[in-house]
Amino acid sequence: MQSTLMLSLNYITKQFPGFQFDEFNEKTMLDWESPEIFIAETRNFLPVHMEKLGSFLSRDEIIRCLRFHSQKDRESFIVVHGLLRYFIGLYLDIHPSTVSLEYNRFGKPFLSGHYRSLFFNLSHSADISILAFDNKSSIGIDVEKIDPEIDFQSISKTFFTPKEYEYISPGEEGDLRRFYQLWTRKEALLKALGIGISQNLDIEVYRRKHQLRIEGHGLLKMRTGNYSLRTMTYLERYMITSATMGDSGEPVIHLMGSERPDYLLNLK
Numbered sequence: 001m002q003s004t005l006m007l008s009l010n011y012i013t014k015q016f017p018g019f020q021f022d023e024f025n026e027k028t029m030l031d032w033e034s035p036e037i038f039i040a041e042t043r044n045f046l047p048v049h050m051e052k053l054g055s056f057l058s059r060d061e062i063i064r065c066l067r068f069h070s071q072k073d074r075e076s077f078i079v080v081h082g083l084l085r086y087f088i089g090l091y092l093d094i095h096p097s098t099v100s101l102e103y104n105r106f107g108k109p110f111l112s113g114h115y116r117s118l119f120f121n122l123s124h125s126a127d128i129s130i131l132a133f134d135n136k137s138s139i140g141i142d143v144e145k146i147d148p149e150i151d152f153q154s155i156s157k158t159f160f161t162p163k164e165y166e167y168i169s170p171g172e173e174g175d176l177r178r179f180y181q182l183w184t185r186k187e188a189l190l191k192a193l194g195i196g197i198s199q200n201l202d203i204e205v206y207r208r209k210h211q212l213r214i215e216g217h218g219l220l221k222m223r224t225g226n227y228s229l230r231t232m233t234y235l236e237r238y239m240i241t242s243a244t245m246g247d248s249g250e251p252v253i254h255l256m257g258s259e260r261p262d263y264l265l266n267l268k
Helices: 047-056 059-066 071-092 152-159 162-168 175-193 262-266
Strands: 002-015 021-023 036-041 101-103 109-111 119-125 128-134 139-145 209-215 225-234 238-245 252-256
Touching: 036 071, 047 071, 047 262, 059 071, 071 119, 071 128, 109 119, 119 175, 128 139, 128 238, 139 175, 152 162, 152 175, 162 175, 175 225, 175 238
Parallel strands: 002 225, 021 252, 036 252, 119 139
Antiparallel strands: 002 209, 036 128, 101 109, 119 128, 139 238, 225 238
16 A cells, blocks of 8 residues: 655755754753754763663663674663653653653654653764654654765665756765765655655655655655755764754754763752
C-alpha cells in the first residue's frame, strides 16, 4: 500500500549565530512556546556529570550504550540520551529517570501514555550532541561534522537524485558544504516525518514543493503540510538542519558550552 505526501518546503540558511540563541544554565527560563534546540559538546561534561546523566538512563538504554566499543561513543550516547531525559523531565515536571519512551518501527522515540504533547528529536556527530523539542508538532534535527576527506562525489551519485547531484555541482566552489546542506536537510525532514532515511533517500530537498510516495499504512496521512528547513553551520565544522512544521515558529537555540553543567548535580 502506498501513501502520498504533499510537502511544501521553506529553506532558511544562515551562518551561526544568525539564529536567536543563548547560553543555557540553571537560570534559563524555557517557555516552550517556540521550538527549543540545545547544542552540547561532550568534552564539557566531566565524569561527575556523566555519572549523573547515566543515572537517568533506562536499563535498555544502558545495554545499548555498552554495545559501543569506544569510550567516546559511549560518552556521546550518555550525553545525548541523558540530556533528552533531563529536558523532558523539566517539561513534564518529573524526574528524568521516570520518563517513559517508546519507539516507532523506524526507531524514532516518542513519549508513551498520555504525555504525547511534546515532540522531540536528537542527533550527534563527533563531539556535538543536539536535541530539539516542539510542543506543537513533529520536529526533526540532524548534525553532521564536515569531513573534507569524505568521498562525497561517490556518495552523491549513489544517494542523491540527479537534480540534487546537479545542485551540489561536485568540483565547483562550495560543493562540500552543499553536500552536507542537502544531507542534513534530508535527514532532518525524514526524522520529522518519523520515517527511515535508508528507504526514502529519493525525497528531494532542494526545491520548494515535493510529492513523496512511500510504502506504508497511512503513516503519512497527518503529516502533509508546510515544513521549514533551517540550516546553519556551527564552529565552521558542523552542519545542522532542523525541520519544523509551518506553525511552529523560529527555534530558540541554547548553547551548553562555556559553563560546566553543574545544575545537573542538583537533581536527587
